[in-house]
Amino acid sequence: MKRVGVFVCHCGSNIGGVVDCAKVAETAQDYPGVVYAVDNKYMCSEPGQELIKKAIKEQNLDRVVVASCSPRMHEPTFRRCVESAGMNAYFMEMANIREHCSWVHSAEKDKATEKSCDLVKMAVAKAIMNKPLQKATIPVTDRALVIGGGIAGIQAALDLANAGHVVDVVEKEPSIGGKMAQIDKTFPTLDCSACILTPKMVDASSHPNINLITYSEVEKVDGFVGNFDVTIRKKARSIDMSVCTGCGVCMSKCPSKVDSEFEMNLSKRRAIYTPFPQAIPNKPVIDRDNCTYFKTGKCGICQKVCTLDAIDFTQEDELVVTRYGAIITATGFEQFDHSVYGEYGYGKYPDVITGMHFERLINASGPTMGKIKRPSDGKVPKNVVFIKCVGSRDEAKGKAYCSKTCCMYTAKHATLVTEKIEDSNVYIFYMDVRTGGKGYEEFYNRTREKYAAQYIRGRVSKVFKQGDKLIVRGEDTLLSRAVEIEADMVVLATAMVPQEDASKLAQKIGIGYDKDHFFTEAHPKLAPVETHTQGVYLAGACQGPKDIPESVAQASAAAAKVCGLLSKSEMLTEPIISQVNESICVGCGLCVPICPYKAIDLKTISERDHGNIIERLVADVNGGLCQGCGACTVACRSAALDLKHFTDQQILAEVNALCL
């Protein structure tokens, strides 16, 4: 028989003024298992806690029930208290007779006392069923993985590395840098993007704590917080990185030319290439799909011209498994495929381009050496029309959300056109102008006032060709009249969307994503960089549209979280997790898809059955992943799953106690 002690708190007059605490204690004496019951003015005070400790020793108690305020207030206090008297912390139960009783039934003293008795009875019944639980410690591997080497990934890696942690950055492209490397100047200050980004890229590549793993992707993620085993596929680069010096002779001699992705197909690159001159690492890769040698078996010019013998056609993809304590996903965004807006003529008219094309056209190291020339005939455009919200804020054809950066980069583009082209005219079709951010509204005002960009509120209905002009037909909804503008070039501010494979990556890592496939944070307000999977954090535009300052801020926030996690070599885990009774689990697997944390897997066990060894499947709960919600326990038809500290037996004991 268990020996339960009941301690009823008056909380001054908070409880005692309504509930007859002495009577509650007296009634509790008769409950099965109760050997000791007292009331006291303040249980949480030093003397109150001493009373509990003394009673545990003198009365030889093995369970304690404290009837007082909410466990959300003082459960940790009383757990520590019983623990210091040598009792397992989980043998202590609380009955909430303040928030749930005296404070809400202050005029009904008898009823409140009766209810308090019931609540104590339930707590006693539960306490008797409680099992000792221990917080387990799990080791934490002091190494972090950053997925994506854009500005967010670079910033997070630098912060972590500077704090003394080893970081691997996996980037799927041949170079780090992300979209920021493609951008020319950055709002709201118009400093050159490369000038502020390349030093960071160099820092990252030369930092002793950072390993850049470019041209690589995450294949598989196993394990849990502190101990993620990540398989990384290093795609065959066809270059021996340890020998190549990045001299670039091979690139100049390669006969196979293809559209450059980095230049938005506005110029060509070779089959052996670096995406851009300041690429890091500045060593080429062979694009095997377009390499003559890989396509026909002939060529091999690069191999012949390389004096260091660095070209290796026989290289194969390599899979490496590394253990990480934490993961930051920073995979950024893509531009919305706006071919659904056929009326804007993209694809049909070469002079209808996107914002990112414009960035390349205006960039001094871009395909036109920074001269704004229209793609069709190389003429300098005089009239440039910008169309905003292409794919944003349009539930019918595009995305419901606002892409947040387009208002500002369109204003930036408008000022750049006016600065670079004399006598030019800029027209901007917009739905709303949203320029929240430090210095942003001022920038927008300058664009209108100093640079005389003409903002027209309304949607464009059609873009069509007339001679060598593009006619942009739309509506000015403020003046409620139709407008037609003769344009030389049209620039579309397309929506920011997540990477095409974002949902696949999320599934591999086991994090959530929203209907647009942006990764979901653990809490939109209070945990904006955490995910529901402990140990996995988010940074940058992969979580939602963001500009550079926001991406950098979030990256540093994520890095700070990871620093906290990696600063200790071990971490405590909550023991309230689900457990499988293997002897009755039938291996049906119904519980597997229920778990929001992918904590359950089926495993094969072998056991002896009438002298034969048989193998069968049973569920296996990963204690590092389980968060203790209990959803799986209800799904199990065999009742093989149970949640520790909230077992079926414990809950039913409370139900029974209420009704006896």
Added chain:
Amino acid sequence: MSVNEVVQEKEKEVEQNWEPKILVFACTWCTYAGADLTGLSRLQYPPNIRILKVPCSGRVNPQFVIKAFQKGVDGVLVAGCHPGDCHYTSGNYFTRRRFLLMRRLMEYIGMEPERFQNRWISAAEAPKFQQVITEMTEEIRALGPNRKLRDDQW
């Protein structure tokens, strides 16, 4: 008095003093916290409920509900975070589906489905907690004691 008469007499007496007894399964993260806030705000409601804390509304096995009715509870409320707000992302979606099935089952066995309710009450919704409990208590009072499922007869 015959034995039968004694039983009847006793039954009448109990009936007269009858007060609804309602069991509330409240998830730790939203409704339990909401009930705490109701207390902190000193909002008053009928003393007929007993709150049983569970990590998530999705932990509530319909078996617990049936057991409670068998043991003579007059009403059961399962309350948790609003859909989309479950601390464990999806627990309350299961709750919602189980709730609908459970109501069907109750109809099937001839028990008033109103005895079993399911509400979403956030940690900030103290007035809603007060209102839900007040209304439910009145509803159950109007239905009278649960006799259908309870094992023991007076």
